[in-house]
Amino acid sequence: MKVTVDEVKCCGAGQCVLIAPEVFDQRDDDGIVILLESEPGEDQYSLVREAAAVCPALAIEIAE
């Protein structure tokens, strides 16, 4: 799995961090997404898929 994020689209909702904190974080100064793991381990797959599906800005892309 390869994850990419779009910082311009990101609206800082924080859903990805609440769902998959090992893969996503937010910048302290503006809440914009930080990708911690662009190729997360298999145990994270379902959480990452969930985070991408519920992102209100559709700012997370997954290639599998």
Add this chain to the structure above:
Amino acid sequence: MSQHEQVLNYPIPNDAALEPPAEWAELRSKCPVAHVTLPSGDQATLLTRYDDVKEVLADPRFTRQLSAPDAARLSAEGGGVFSSDLAQIIPDGGEEHQHWRRLVSRWFTAKRMNALRPSMAKTAEELIDDMVKRGVPGDLKADLGFPLPVYVICDMLGVPAADRDRFSYWSDTMLNLTRYTQAEIEASQLEFFQYMSGHVAAKRAAPDDDLLSGLIAAGTPEEGGLSDLQIQVTGIALLVAGHETTANMIGKMVAMLLADRSRWERLLADPSLIRTTVEESLRLDANSGFGLPRYLREETEVSGTHLPKGTTVVCSMAAANRDESAFEAADQMDMTRSPNPHLSFGAGAHSCLGQALARTELQVVLEVLLRKLPTLDLAVPVAELERVEGLAVGGLRTLPVRW
């Protein structure tokens, strides 16, 4: 699809406190772009399908300029929070909006919200202890649902929770679309504005570690910060938004879980379902209020229907959240549903700024309630629960509970 003779009144009347009106399913299947008459008598266009609502909420051509001269008035008294002049102080779109949003967003990150969990839990525990001391039946709305988010947002903004009765009144006049006269609304907004101006001036003189002090510290607009007026309006917007929304949702969520007590028992047996249950309650909230109105700046099409420039559109996220084309068994509560891309917080660049806060509060309240009051139950039949009328944000009047 655009030719529909019968014009529906909106909001659609509904007596059931937790169930959706029958019209939603019909509108989604037969008339997804519907003409409706608002309480003001003005016409608007109601959207009820998931894809349409999601698309429109994320489309910058559908603006928040409800104060435009040809925009529909929501009620005879104006549009409350949606068309207030105050709402126009915060940039509506583009880079300016993004700049404002990012300055404020830093205070609502998931990490910050997680850090607030222990203090939220402590406040919830104290409120529950007080409710238990007063004895059965308690009113879970007044005793817990309402005060908790108010304490939290006051603390974040650095405004005294002791003033909460005034905030409640000011919020109510901005969020209630039918209850107050124009004169009452204007007087209340002026008071609220004066209060916040004084408060921002005090923070400027003696900064603290709260959100308002932080916005002041970001400097002038030239230095990358906000103007005083923008800071004041941001304070008002956050106080209003942090007030009624989560406060009402706590009551509705607990009511939904107790209305079929097997849901409560399932959570007691498996608290790991709290997170997905909170999302499912948000999705199934049939009493979420008015929806989000938008003003169309240029002509376009939605679901094959032409919408002229100047159309006022109402997005019903609650109806969209029950769209069978987006959610399997959409009218059923599935406490394990995942993913759950509901639209209760909106979508796109304007989606709710405080959603991580709301989610955290809802999760914490549920955790603490399950732990402290496992025997919690409704003290009245579900049919006796009543809706608050006229509010832009829907809620229950009271939530009588026993334990």
